[in-house]
Amino acid sequence: MALLITDDCINCDMCLPECPNTAIFEGEKYYEIDPDRCTECVGFYDHPTCKAVCPIDCIIQHPEHSESTDELLIKFKSLNIV
Known part of the structure; x- marks a missing residue:
């Protein structure tokens, strides 16, 4: 699954540098995640780093982008x- 940043985001900038796929970007009101680039850190880390650093826990599974670990x-x- 790709991840989704909810509108609870406070634009703290913690998640942006954590994304190894550069899937996180500044949206009009808060940060957003490009589901085509989000791998939930699969291939890089054991867990999504953006979720680990988010101080308000506003990053959730994207309900419209369900993908297996293999996908x-x-x-x-x-x-x-490369």
């Missing part, structure tokens, strides 16, 4: 072709 790994490989 996230395939996405990771396609985004990080």
